[in-house]
Amino acid sequence: MNDINDLLIQAIGNPARGDDGLGPRFIEELSKRAMLATHTQWDYQLSIEHAELFSKYKRVLIVDASKSGNGPFQFSTVLAGQNTYISSHILLPQNILALTQLLYHAYPQVYLLAIKGEIFNLSENLSKVAEFNLYETMRFVQTTFNL
């Protein structure tokens, strides 16, 4: 996992909704630490065009806020899937990966990093718990992805 040029860090979240802004903040913190060689992007939600974007990377790390789960964060591998709930314009990571494989014949390794948040009300600030969890997550990512 040393070739960071092959890595996309894709954050998801709304920075105006309190801890839902964990993903965008993650990207901001990454930029402050001068890890600019890593390709990063943040969006409010995943949509169909991410299938094409993901096809251009060997590895994709999706960073999102989570309302549940134990510990500061949960890290998992995403497996392509069709048989999931598809409702509004929002697509799930497993659907995006399925589209990447089907349409672009690309098979990136996709990981999901869900950082635990606590307060999701209208606010541009993270809660104290979220700030702590973000710090713990940054340490994990730096080590795991050798950033």
Added chain:
Amino acid sequence: MSRKITIDPITRVEGHGKVTIHLNDQGEVQESRFHVVEFRGFEKFIQGRPYWEAPVLVQRLCGICPVSHHLCSAKAIDEIVGVSQSDLTATAVKMRRLMHYGQILQSHALHFFYLASPDLLLGIQSSFDRRNIVGVALDYPDLAKKGILLRKFGQEIIKVTAGKKIHGISAVPGGIHKNLSLSEKNLFYQGGEIPTIHEVMKWAQETLEFYIEYHKKNKSWLEGLALCQSNYLSLVRPDGAMDLYHGVLRAIGPNGERILDDVDYHTYLEHFAEDVKPWSYMKFPFLKKLGIDRGWSRVGPLARINTCDFIPTPLAQAALEYFRCYHGSRICHTTLSYHWARLIELLHAAEVIAQLLDDPDLQQSSLIVTGQRAKTGIGFLEAPRGTLIHHYEVDEKSAITMCNLIVSTTHNNEAMNRAVNAVATQYLKNNQELSEGMLNHIEVAIRAYDPCLSCATHAIGNMPLHVSLFNSQGHLIHERYK
């Protein structure tokens, strides 16, 4: 025994809605309702904010059509700073138009390829697990790829005109914040990461042709589902041409007769009122002169195809002429023809974008004008889903004291309720067991309107549908969540 059915949440729409169907003792549909159960009250939230913040703040209504709110609000706020649409510089108007048509293109592409095509291409009764964009990608990979690239093209147009793909900042009171540089313009001609405008026009034509062939093969159910005669409402250019950015207000009746004859939209309060129902947060607008029962109108692509006299771009005009010839009528009432109309507009948007990209006014530097402050501003726009209205009043301290937002989906509220009732009456008979495919017919009728329930209730939210079935005693006997 009578029953009540609930579909909650409705899927593949933007927002959270639910349907309830009441059956009588004979198992026949007695009444159906489409409920919108989200609420945030954005009109109150914005009160007290300085007027210049409005074009940026209102975009937070929606992550799907923020450009429409941004531009409609900017048009209203122009009037607060004493600038009429004819006062704006050519660069400002054309940059805003380019942004708007980019939004129309990406929104229509997203709806057709992602939300509607699973029903149309995979079959309305096909397996729920497979009836989604991944299923379309399996069976129609080339079509799915074109959909993604059309959407991407529209998003990139928004990015170079609005400054960002979502929640842009460039439309400001009295004009625009930036022009289009030559390097930005060239992005849409050179190919590579972004398709060229020529490819986009070709794909828009191919997609329309694909749909027409599909329609011919499936004419019976496409034209029979949720058929509904109604009034139609939209802006048109003063000469009767389709214009999605600016114009006069035209409403026509089921036979094409004029109800509003190209009136100045600033007079809208003289013509419209809104009804409320205790079971939905979405209001029911109607034309006062016809009353609540007869004054409701449909808006959006089918309405615009019906109200306009012509489309001022050649390929879309040819498509309009074929559409009218095919249906054998100047006015088309077929609900699922919203899809066809949407694809004609997608082609029109591509043609308008091509014209604008070639216009040297976009590289000029005169961007903002000023005028005499006013207390009221009203903006109208044809958003992807229909006529959008922003109305503000401000005090002497520049704070917004009143905000009235009537969004596109709200105009279609009565039509969606009638569509649900028509489909339920057609398909739910004799107390038969409910299947997911049967309930999907109801959702297909709602989905044709591409409703944005978040915008319609000014809510943030998760958007899915819930259908409930109640008996004549009002007891819930069956419900389905998706």
